[in-house]
Every structure is written in C-alpha cells, then in structure tokens.
Amino acid sequence: MIFSPVVKHSSIRAFFGIVAMHDLELEQLDVKTAFLHGELEEEIYMDQPEGFIVPKKEDFVCKLKRSLYGLKQSPRQWYKRFNSFMISQGFKRSQFNSCVYIKFVNGSPIYLLLYVDDMLIAAKRMKEITTLKAHLSSEFEMKDLGAAKKILGMKIKLDRKSRFLFLSRQSYVEKVLQRFNMHDAKSINTPVAPHFKLSALQCPSSGEDIEYMSRVPYCSVVGSLMYVMVCSRPDLSYAMSLVSRYMANPGKEHWKVVQWIFRYLCGTSNACLKFGKTNEGLAGYVDSDFAADLDKRRSLIGYVFTIGGCAVSWKATLQPVVALSTTEAEYMAIAKVCKESV
Structure with a gap:
C-alpha cells in the first residue's frame, strides 16, 4: 500500500474553527x-x-x-x-x-x-x-x-485579543497571477458571469483553433486555481467546476471564463476565511439545479458547511447520473450532503 498520511483540508478548517x-x-x-x-x-x-x-x-x-x-x-x-x-x-x-x-x-x-x-x-x-x-x-x-504561522502554503494569523483566526492564500494567488501575466488585469466583482454558457460544442474543431489552444496553458492554469479553491476559497467552487469539465479539449470560450476568474482574483486576492468566537455550531446548506449541463443534462449540486459561521467544507459538482425531475435532483443532493455531514 502506497500513501502518505495527510489530514483532510476540511478537517484543518474545522480544527481552526474550534481553536478560534x-x-x-x-x-x-x-x-x-x-x-x-x-x-x-x-x-x-x-x-x-x-x-x-x-x-x-x-x-x-x-x-x-x-x-x-x-x-x-x-x-x-x-x-x-x-x-x-x-x-x-x-x-x-x-x-x-x-x-x-x-x-x-x-x-x-x-x-x-x-x-x-x-x-x-x-x-x-x-x-x-x-x-x-x-x-x-x-x-x-x-x-x-x-x-x-503557515500550513500547506496557507497563512495563519491568530489574533488572541479579538479571538479571530484568519486563513489566507494571498501570496499564492499573487504568485499565480504573476506567473500567468494576469496581475495587471482589470478586476471584476463576480467569479463567473451568467452569460457564459459552456458546452462541448465550443471545443476547437478547426486547425486554427486547435493550434491557438495548443499555446494556451489551460490545464496548468485550472490546476493552479483549483488548489486555491480547495484550500480557502469556496467562492470559486462553481466557477472551477465549470472550467474543469473541459480540461481534455478546451476551446476559446472556455479560456475566456478562466481569464474572467483571473480578473476576479485580481480584486479579491486578499480574501480569507475568518474564524471567530461564536455560539453557532455546525450548519450545512445544499442546493441543486436541474439538468443545467448542456452536454449530458446532468444536474449540479452545491453545498457548504460552516462552523461558527465560517466555511469549513464546500463543493460544487455535477451529479453522476441524470435526474428525471427537480425532486429527484434535490434528493440526490441531500443524500450527498448527508454523507459529508457524517
């Protein structure tokens, strides 16, 4: 058996919530x-x-x-x-x-x-x-x-006087923006715009588009942004779920969404998770759309768990099978989030 012992990111954040x-x-x-x-x-x-x-x-x-x-x-x-x-x-x-x-x-x-x-x-x-x-x-x-002070590249700031703990990936975000030359991009307020409707039909088909996308570091960018989302940025969950579906053969429209995410990060690189002293315990929220995936008509599930009002576990992903109704999609979403709550 080959593995390295690692604690889950959700456990680290729940731990910080308890500490605060x-x-x-x-x-x-x-x-x-x-x-x-x-x-x-x-x-x-x-x-x-x-x-x-x-x-x-x-x-x-x-x-x-x-x-x-x-x-x-x-x-x-x-x-x-x-x-x-x-x-x-x-x-x-x-x-x-x-x-x-x-x-x-x-x-x-x-x-x-x-x-x-x-x-x-x-x-x-x-x-x-x-x-x-x-x-x-x-x-x-x-x-x-x-x-x-730091764990897995995440900066830990514990303010004992105000009893707040801050978890940030600002330095990593800034390095990613510099690496892909997006640090001077004009910032925007949303991680993804509603007018983006991505599908497999937008994958490159002509030789010109294929050659253009071959020079675009799509997989490297999405992987770097995915790590930001997994560690401390639940606000990127839906956007990363969207762009990661087309890693095998991304098109120009898919790349536009990734650039949009970069512009969002330019204005929110200092965003962090804030844990504090509160009487609130564990709370979970879940929702699902119905057949919004344009390729296979699968439904999207999104959930977030909080401890003391701060997010500790989150996910946005397509359901593995096609739901036949909104009710079925909601039941599948609740089943998924119940597993995570346990």
Missing part, C-alpha cells in the same frame, strides 16, 4: 527526516551507495534495518510508527480522519493534526502542549516551529 471558538493555544511542529523513522516489515536489500562502497566487497549489498526515502513502504511505515506512538500516549484517532488525534486531560481536549511530517497542536493550556512536545521529541527528531 474556544480560544485555544496553537503550535506547530515538524518531524526531521520522517520516513527514516519507519520500521520495515519485509526483508529488503539495496546496492551500496556511491561513495560508501566497502573495498574488496563491491559485489555485496546492504540489508535495510529501517525504511529510506524512495521506498514504496516508507510513508506507510512512518504513519504506522507514529500512530502506535500516539495511541501509547493515550490519544484516540478519529474514526473519520486517520490523521486527527484527540486526548482529554482533566476534561480539556488536546488536538493533534498530522500532514505527512507537519503537525498542528492545540490545547487550552500551553503546559499541555509543552508536555506533548517533550514526549514527541523523546521519540522522534523534531523541529519546534513555535506558534503556527
């Missing part, structure tokens, strides 16, 4: 050479590395006692080692997200989120975080990054 609501301390750690901590279960041999070949034993090979970077097993073995250590410390792993750990000390929770080798820790008292850091450092070689 309960005014928790928030710290960050990094594991040095994480994959080297894994313990191999198979018998594996490797050639002697260049520069470390034993004289007169050039034909010998090395038997690995620990995992190395480059092995298929390394990410899995690192996670198994870390998970067993956390369980031994009294933490419980979330049954819905295997990289979320919770432990209660005197009725107060300690949270730990793991993204490969990056960790976020939150607790009511700094003493509990310091104790956990000491236990982790005794088992693994750790780098203490102090108060959390």
